[in-house]
Amino acid sequence: MSKKAVMAIAHGNFAIELLKSAEMIMGEQEDALALGLNPGEDVEALRNQAEKILLNYQQEGKDTIVLVDLLGGSPSNIGLYLLKKYEISLVTGMNMMMLIELFSSRDFEETDALLDKMITAGVAGIQKFIGNH
Amino acid sequence: MSKKAVMAIAHGNFAIELLKSAEMIMGEQEDALALGLNPGEDVEALRNQAEKILLNYQQEGKDTIVLVDLLGGSPSNIGLYLLKKYEISLVTGMNMMMLIELFSSRDFEETDALLDKMITAGVAGIQKFIGNH
Numbered sequence: 001m002s003k004k005a006v007m008a009i010a011h012g013n014f015a016i017e018l019l020k021s022a023e024m025i026m027g028e029q030e031d032a033l034a035l036g037l038n039p040g041e042d043v044e045a046l047r048n049q050a051e052k053i054l055l056n057y058q059q060e061g062k063d064t065i066v067l068v069d070l071l072g073g074s075p076s077n078i079g080l081y082l083l084k085k086y087e088i089s090l091v092t093g094m095n096m097m098m099l100i101e102l103f104s105s106r107d108f109e110e111t112d113a114l115l116d117k118m119i120t121a122g123v124a125g126i127q128k129f130i131g132n133h
Numbered sequence: 134m135s136k137k138a139v140m141a142i143a144h145g146n147f148a149i150e151l152l153k154s155a156e157m158i159m160g161e162q163e164d165a166l167a168l169g170l171n172p173g174e175d176v177e178a179l180r181n182q183a184e185k186i187l188l189n190y191q192q193e194g195k196d197t198i199v200l201v202d203l204l205g206g207s208p209s210n211i212g213l214y215l216l217k218k219y220e221i222s223l224v225t226g227m228n229m230m231m232l233i234e235l236f237s238s239r240d241f242e243e244t245d246a247l248l249d250k251m252i253t254a255g256v257a258g259i260q261k262f263i264g265n266h
Contacts, residue, residue, distance in 0.1 A: 012154035013146075014229065021145035021202065024172060039157060069154065069229040070258055083264045093258035095228040096147070096202040115261045125203055125226035126255045128248050131216045 004106040004114065005031035005062040007053055008094060009046075009078055010069035012036055015094070022099040029103055031062060037074050047078045054082055063111045065102070065118075067094040089115055097125030137239040137247065138164035138190040141227060142183060142211055143202035145169055148227070155232040162236055164195060170207050180211045187215055196244045198235070198251075200227040222248055230258030 006029075008015035015034040023029055033053055037046050050066075057064045066083070068076045071092045079090045089111060091098070101121035105114055139162075141148035148167040156162055166186055170179050183199075190197045199216070201209045204225045212223045222244060224231070234254035238247055 010154060010229070011157050013150040014154035017146040017150040021143060021147035021169075024144050025206065036154075070233070071260065073158065080262070083262055087264055089264075090262040092260045092262075093228050093230055093255070095226050095255075095259075096143070097226055098259070100203070112263075115263070119259055119261055122226070122228075122259045123256050126228075126231070126252055127204065127225045128252055129213070129216055129223040129225075130245075130248070131220055131222075 001107070001110065003031065003060070003062045004111060005057040005064045006033070006067065006102065007050060007057075007064060008034040008067040009050060009075040010036060010094075011073060011075060012038055014069055015067070015075075018094065018096065018099065022096060022103065026100060026103045031057065032103075043074045043078070046074070047081060050078050050082060054086060054088065058086065064088045065111070065115070066090045067098070068092050069094065091115065091118060093122065095122050095125060098122030134240070134243065136164065136193070136195045137244060138195040138197045139166070139200065139235060140183060140186055140190075140197060141167040141200040142208040143169060143227075144206060144208060145171055147202055148200070151227065151229065151232065155229060155236065159233060159236045164190065165236075176207045176211070179207070180214060183211050183215065187219060187221065191219065197221045198244070198248070199223045200231070201225050202227065224248065224251060226255065228255050228258060231255030
């Protein structure tokens with residue numbers, strides 16, 4: 001079973017704080033990093049930083065799952081750039097249940113099955129509740 | 134068409150930063166607030182704060198949509214408490230596409246249709262991409 005590493009990238013501090021909040025629930029996580037792009041910041045510098053992190057994970061023999069906020073915009077462009085160049089998986093639309101599933105299951109599932117579980121959990125976690133008044 | 138207000142609640146700073154990141158993409162939003170619960174903080178104080186915000190929105194005649202990170206845990210307990218007591222809508226599993234849809238459509242859709250659009254967008258935004266190497 002290969003080790004899985006996580007890199008989350010989003011506009012602003014969303015990915016950074018989602019990861020922190022997930023760790024608040026699940027405990028501190030190894031091989032999990034988050035990056036953010038703030039207005040006026042250099043996209044190329046962020047891409048280089050993401051690529052360095054990925055190469056480091058790869059040298060350590062870890063499968064890398066890149067999470068981004070949405071398809072479109074610089075964070076997902078960085079993800080798509082990495083996807084084209086390296087053997088990674090990319091998941092868009094990250095939310096809390098997806099991260100909880102990822103951290104719960106990544107030591108016990110191969111990457112393909114893990115991705116499916118993450119997507120299922122992320123989708124199933126989206127529910128509406130309307131009061132009866 | 135009633136005005137819709139948004140209150141996002143999550144563990145840590147996730148909701149606060151997701152809202153900021155969504156505003157980075159969509160522009161600054163009126164009637165949109167986010168709250169966080171950090172370790173050691175008082176859940177009852179947060180619930181009171183959320184209730185005050187909601188009552189204020191209601192006095193202004195606004196339909197309130199409460200977003201939380203996941204079903205389970207204190208943020209969703211606060212959401213469920215408000216759902217039982219007041220006429221609000223509660224949506225779990227918030228992610229970026231859900232917020233973008235919310236802010237794009239809330240002035241043009243009734244609340245029920247808006248909730249369905251948010252859920253559809255949140256779910257559709259969750260996708261995986263696997264490279265061909």
